[in-house]
Amino acid sequence: MTRSKQGQLSTAKNLDLNNITENETSALQNKIYTPKSTAGKDFKKDGTCYAIDLYPPYTITAGPTYTAYKFNILQHLTALSPYFETNTNGLSPDPSPGCTVVKAAYLVRHASIYANDYDYENTLYPFLQRLKNASSSKHVNFSCALDLAFLATWTSPITDSKEEMEKLTKSGGLEAFNFSTQLAYRYPHLLPMKKKNESSFKVWASEANRTKQSANALFAGLYGGIQEDMIGQVMVIAEGEEQGANTLTPHESCPRFSDTAGSKEAGIWLKYYTDPIIARFAAMGTRFNFSANDVLAMQELCGYETVIRGSSPFCPIFTPEEWLSFEYYFDIKYHYQLGYERLSVS
Template structure:
């Protein structure tokens, strides 16, 4: 049975990309605009299945004459049934309202073609206590597939057998979904070989008093607010859902949809797709309405985890510094590929530390608030979380050692979901990379711009630390 499962996984992962596990819900335009294809699953922000979008044209392959000699990855976990906040605040209230409405004589969904499926539809979450926050079946396959991809990308960085000196390590925060993602990834990395024969997953505590020595620094930062961005996002939610509610009301179903109901239905498009393989909630909204949903979460994460929260770079910097130091080591170590699994928050914090996707830089303004108006979408924004933190979204740092006619020496480049992303004012190397000494200077300058973790978080617990030391 185990062998059959591994063969099946291998066949699937060699044939399909992660996004192809689910049917693409594509919205097209008229016959004179045949190039327009809007894939809904690529606009669900943190609910999007993994996908890649290369807008700068840079090849993810190592440049000619260059070899990747070290790499560090920070990876978000694979698909889950739902996270606890979405379920408790959005999905459950809608599911209860829908359940109660089934007994009301004046509610009839069958009269509305777009919503007729609600007459017999049932929730994909059948046992919230056992399912919420847990990986879906497809989530395990996604993580396995990702491991296989990195095995093909870095065969020279992977040990083929365990040595007495050390074992190959993958790190993961202690939550069930990150741990399971890391285990499935490990299986894919080694083609299904039991991970303890080659290496092991190192679990990192998610405690409230871990300081910066954790993969979940937002949980050990007393000043971090989960509710940050909610006020601004809710203003936009009420603004954009007004026309949707009016459209649904005109269908004559008798159900009084609220803004929260609309949000829940759009979230269910993502969650139900990764649970059941498809969702009838996806095609009932227009591309404009999906862009509005995407903008809702971009606003929320901007003020919670992005440049709209002053402390964000301080929370992401410990990983950047620790990983950069690993890449800067001249000596060959027992392990040159460092992969860590965490939650959706951490990659966004790291991107602010690196100074990437800053709306203000692109808009030519200094006031971050002007880049996220709450009465219209800023279509020119750089901060698009669908492209940053889909399921298994990741930030990677690669050290390239080059010996070519045009470039000799060591360079560092940033990959965001496998796509090269040049750093501001630090991209003179091959394929937009940065010379290693310049890169280290860049990180040091960025580090100096922000308060250390303990100070910015107002830490009062004892034995805190400003350093991420899990890799040593």
């Protein structure tokens, strides 16, 4: 990536914004932009931009451990990451030579959804409303903010929250279908055979929409989507405290579970790691007063928008270190909500 004398950017190569190296990230953070037609004009008078460095150094970062390592944003979104397989150094799921798998049990999480109720109500919706109000204000101007310029015309990927909330995206259905197709090739001898009429074969699911839809897509994938070949059924299990030992949604039968547990502790880290980000965004001159919750919403939208639209302009505006901080935010939250720290709460 290079700069012309007029301060404009010219891209030396196309960047995969979901897989960027440390050097490429550094280049993105130190670019300068001034449209030719407005060079030297006053921003305050006509809304155009000066040629200024929008990214002054604010932290010292270490280089990658291995020169071949490439940071993949979509692998650091915690529960919001689309499905991916971890690096197992070539380990095979096949049994040892001379052995045969006679039984297999998989506990599978639901596939990618539009958004969950908690994230939407507490994080996404407040930011989307603030952004909507700002778009109608003459005071806020994103058009010259470089990495944030897309916010001037960006629209939410969630267009009908009542209809879409907690439901699978198209890519989510494909995830579940593809995963079960792999299982069908891996364990063909375990699938029921039509000639034996093995109708006892079942896929169990909790009653949430996202889980039922995932189970149906998974069930279809086992048979390549061929309806007449499908044997068995999807069994939906009711959720609730009265169910006792609920193995599909165990938190429903745990009286000590709380959705808000860990929010206070994670909030301390959220303020710490978002302060430099807010300062960087403020230096862009948008006059939008970003909050810590706004930053969290933007990072969550990277994941949600990607599985809805296929990509998101929110993903490349944060550094790898900021994505790791986002990931650690949820580590803290879940440690106090579902992890060992919860055991110490009376």
